[in-house]
Amino acid sequence: xxxxxxxxxxxxxxxxxxxxxxxxxxxxxxxxIHALMGPNGSGKSTxxxxxxGHPAYEVTEGDVLIHLEEGEFGDDIExxxxxxTWDLLDLEPNERAALGVFLGFQYxxxxxxxxxxxxxxxxxxxxxxxxxxxxxxxxxxxxEEDEGFETSPMEGPADEGEIGVAEFQGILQxxxxxxxxxxxxxxRYLNAGFSGGEKKQNEVLQAAILEPSVAVLDExxxxxxxxxxxxxxxxxxxxxxxxxxxxxxxxxxQRILDYVEPDHVHVMLxxxxxxxGGPELAEELEDKGYDWxxxxxxxxx
Amino acid sequence: MSSExxxxxxxxxxxxxxxxxxxxxxxxxxxGLTEEVIRMISxxxxxxxxxxxxxxxxxxxxxxxxxxxxxxGMPDLSELDVEEIVPYIRPDVDKRExxxxxxxxxxxxxxxxxxxxxxxxxxxxxxxVGAQYESEVVYQNMQEQWExxxxxxxxxxxxxxxxxxxxxxxxxxxxxxxxxxxFAALHxxxxxxxxxxxxxxxxxxxxxxxxxxxxxxEGMGQxxxxxxxxxxxxxxHYIEGCSAPKYGTHNLHSGGVEVFVGEDAHVQxxxxxxxxxxxxxxxxxxxxxxxxxxxxxxxxxxxxKATMLYPCSILKGRxxxxxxxxxxxxxxxxxxxTGAKVYHNAPNTKSTIESKSISKDGGRTNYRGLVHIADxxxxxxxxxxxxxxxxxxxxxxxxxxxxxxxxxxxxxAHEATVGKIGDEDIFYxxxxxxxxxxxxxxxxxxxxxxITEELPIEYAVELNRLIELEMEGSLG
Numbered sequence: 080x081x082x083x084x085x086x087x088x089x090x091x092x093x094x095x096x097x098x099x100x101x102x103x104x105x106x107x108x109x110x111x112i113h114a115l116m117g118p119n120g121s122g123k124s125t126x127x128x129x130x131x132g133h134p135a136y137e138v139t140e141g142d143v144l145i146h147l148e149e150g151e152f153g154d155d156i157e158x159x160x161x162x163x164t165w166d167l168l169d170l171e172p173n174e175r176a177a178l179g180v181f182l183g184f185q186y187x188x189x190x191x192x193x194x195x196x197x198x199x200x201x202x203x204x205x206x207x208x209x210x211x212x213x214x215x216x217x218x219x220x221x222x223e224e225d226e227g228f229e230t231s232p233m234e235g236p237a238d239e240g241e242i243g244v245a246e247f248q249g250i251l252q253x254x255x256x257x258x259x260x261x262x263x264x265x266x267r268y269l270n271a272g273f274s275g276g277e278k279k280q281n282e283v284l285q286a287a288i289l290e291p292s293v294a295v296l297d298e299x300x301x302x303x304x305x306x307x308x309x310x311x312x313x314x315x316x317x318x319x320x321x322x323x324x325x326x327x328x329x330x331x332x333q334r335i336l337d338y339v340e341p342d343h344v345h346v347m348l349x350x351x352x353x354x355x356g357g358p359e360l361a362e363e364l365e366d367k368g369y370d371w372x373x374x375x376x377x378x379x380x
Numbered sequence: 381m382s383s384e385x386x387x388x389x390x391x392x393x394x395x396x397x398x399x400x401x402x403x404x405x406x407x408x409x410x411x412g413l414t415e416e417v418i419r420m421i422s423x424x425x426x427x428x429x430x431x432x433x434x435x436x437x438x439x440x441x442x443x444x445x446x447x448x449x450x451x452x453g454m455p456d457l458s459e460l461d462v463e464e465i466v467p468y469i470r471p472d473v474d475k476r477e478x479x480x481x482x483x484x485x486x487x488x489x490x491x492x493x494x495x496x497x498x499x500x501x502x503x504x505x506x507x508x509v510g511a512q513y514e515s516e517v518v519y520q521n522m523q524e525q526w527e528x529x530x531x532x533x534x535x536x537x538x539x540x541x542x543x544x545x546x547x548x549x550x551x552x553x554x555x556x557x558x559x560x561x562x563f564a565a566l567h568x569x570x571x572x573x574x575x576x577x578x579x580x581x582x583x584x585x586x587x588x589x590x591x592x593x594x595x596x597x598e599g600m601g602q603x604x605x606x607x608x609x610x611x612x613x614x615x616x617h618y619i620e621g622c623s624a625p626k627y628g629t630h631n632l633h634s635g636g637v638e639v640f641v642g643e644d645a646h647v648q649x650x651x652x653x654x655x656x657x658x659x660x661x662x663x664x665x666x667x668x669x670x671x672x673x674x675x676x677x678x679x680x681x682x683x684x685k686a687t688m689l690y691p692c693s694i695l696k697g698r699x700x701x702x703x704x705x706x707x708x709x710x711x712x713x714x715x716x717x718t719g720a721k722v723y724h725n726a727p728n729t730k731s732t733i734e735s736k737s738i739s740k741d742g743g744r745t746n747y748r749g750l751v752h753i754a755d756x757x758x759x760x761x762x763x764x765x766x767x768x769x770x771x772x773x774x775x776x777x778x779x780x781x782x783x784x785x786x787x788x789x790x791x792x793a794h795e796a797t798v799g800k801i802g803d804e805d806i807f808y809x810x811x812x813x814x815x816x817x818x819x820x821x822x823x824x825x826x827x828x829x830x831i832t833e834e835l836p837i838e839y840a841v842e843l844n845r846l847i848e849l850e851m852e853g854s855l856g
Contacts, residue, residue: 131811134803172810173819181811188808192826198812201822206813268826285812 081292101350117347179292312338438568539576574604671697710743
């Protein structure tokens with residue numbers, strides 16, 4: 080069981096001193112679904128980006144910790160006692176990814192010329208390699224079969240312990256089938272020319288492949304029609320049910336929570352968590368908006 | 381390893397080249413670009429009189445022409461001293477085998493081959509050592525197959541001897557005459573080596589014709605001439621250049637490429653070149669395309685101190701088509717000025733230019749293009765797209781697309797984008813586990829993908845690897 084923990088997190092825009100986060104406290108454990116709701120400009124997306132290490136934000140106070148447990152990354156990696164808690168703020172974004180933190184983007188980048196297959200395989204291998212470096216385990220995976228001959232020459236032979244093209248094709252195909260994605264996706268360029276819905280589906284696919292401990296999904300429901308919303312929701316539920324991923328679901332609307340039922344709901348106002356509760360809180364927000372929370376917490380509307 | 385080789389390691393890049401100059405100049409002609417030097421080259425090649433005469437005429441033209449100047453933003457050629465260069469040709473021509481031993485190659489070139497992961501046998505072929513290696517045998521087998529169909533593929537020097545009529549008619553006459561520009565004239569005087577390709581009417585050469593490892597075995601190939609004649613309805617894909625720095629003491633490469641695309645013929649000319657960073661790379665490449673013929677230029681320009689290269693298609697016949705796909709990479713201290721020229725001289729002609737450039741660490745890239753649509757070339761169309769990618773604020777990229785449109789019934793499109801590698805793109809990839817460097821590499825690999833997909837796999841792989849190495853700053 081992994082746990083992502085935000086403690087008294089303060090952050091501002093790196094160039095300028097506009098304060099956006101004003102003491103956020105939050106804990107997400109693997110296997111849980113948390114909904115983070117709130118009006119525009121309350122700091123939800125900033126929270127997501129700060130967790131992932133976006134360079135545009137500077138953390139002025141507080142911690143972002145991840146606690147890991149034995150077996151978190153399978154049997155290959157042994158996690159020593161003193162390596163179970165990491166302060167993400169000390170780490171590069173790719174190192175955070177290697178420790179099992181995933182950010183699903185509201186507006187994913189479009190990378191021309193890079194096929195989904197090539198990208199995802201590279202990402203998966205990079206993560207495996209980074210984990211080994213982080214945990215300094217030199218003994219791992221030495222007996223792994225070299226898949227070199229099965230790789231595409233464009234991508235070069237797989238190094239020892241890497242996932243080769245043939246093996247990866249299998250993984251990708253399986254995950255795409257689960258998400259009901261067209262197999263043509265595999266050869267398309269990363270997000271290039273994808274519709275809004277396809278991009279969101281692609282974010283969930285990436286999470287499914289990279290198998291994070293905690294996934295922060297930033298407005299993954301925006302711009303989705305009802306069918307696609309269901310597909311994406313099924314993908315998110317599968318992440319939790321099959322991989323035990325902890326989900327921090329950032330959303331404006333109750334809508335997605337009909338399909339992805341949260342264990343906890345948090346309301347963010349002015350850069351901090353103003354109120355937390357169970358699934359019923361989301362329904363209340365749906366009915367009454369955010370003003371009553373403001374009133375309740377600050378005593379003003 | 382000799383003490384001289386040890387000395388090599390200790391000196392800086394420039395000194396290393398200096399060093400090789402001395403070693404190669406063991407058989408040395410007089411300095412200066414003189415008639416005597418030209419006669420010596422021609423005699424050494426045992427050339428017929430008509431070729432010698434052409435050389436001498438070109439020399440005269442060269443001497444009477446001014447250096448190019450006055451182009452806006454043109455690369456600085458002031459450090460180029462042609463008089464210092466020519467004497468180094470003589471020993472190259474004389475010493476046809478190249479170096480005798482792999483170990484005699486400069487370290488940085490050996491390192492490059494190692495980093496590229498090129499196997500030893502291929503390294504030897506690339507460096508011009510020994511024709512007995514496997515790749516060379518394969519090459520000969522393929523050559524036999526072609527010969528049965530009447531295809532000729534041989535080195536240009538030999539073509540002068542064995543196919544004088546074809547060469548006489550096409551060599552620097554209508555396509556790239558020496559009078560074209562100063563470096564074409566220079567090339568006409570001192571050219572050496574290169575390829576001659578002849579494809580008879582209706583013949584399709586299925587495999588790409590590759591002058592991959594021959595370049596260096598013909599002396600240095602710094603003034604190589606390539607002449608491609610594709611008769612009516614024929615089809616050929618010619619690939620040139622090794623993607624490693626040239627083994628060369630010279631600081632000037634001035635190649636000439638002439639392509640004759642017959643009616644309904646289809647020629648693709650692809651090149652991936654990576655020059656040592658002290659090279660001035662000044663070339664003239666041109667194709668004449670007859671009715672309904674298709675010419676495709678695909679080029680990756682790497683290395684060099686300064687490059688000026690604008691492959692040109694003259695769309696002479698009705699319905700002729702031209703495609704240009706180019707990529708340039710400029711790192712520290714490099715000025716890569718490259719682009720395309722197309723002359724639409726007949727109706728219904730079509731051209732597409734796609735230019736991509738990457739600059740880093742203060743390097744400069746420039747797209748310099750000229751599209752000319754002549755009066756009467758109605759229903760012609762051209763589309764030009766230039767994309768520049770910059771790594772940092774020190775690097776520069778310019779776009780200079782000239783359009784000369786004399787006909788009104790035409791379709792002209794130009795699009796240019798210049799961008800810094802996007803922070804959001806890098807962050808996205810990093811958040812998926814790629815480190816900063818790998819994220820940049822992936823973005824660049826995607827950026828050049830339109831080029832790599834046009835190339836046979838081994839060239840595409842090398843181009844990718846070369847660019848990765850350039851990005852790491854680990855190429856000499």
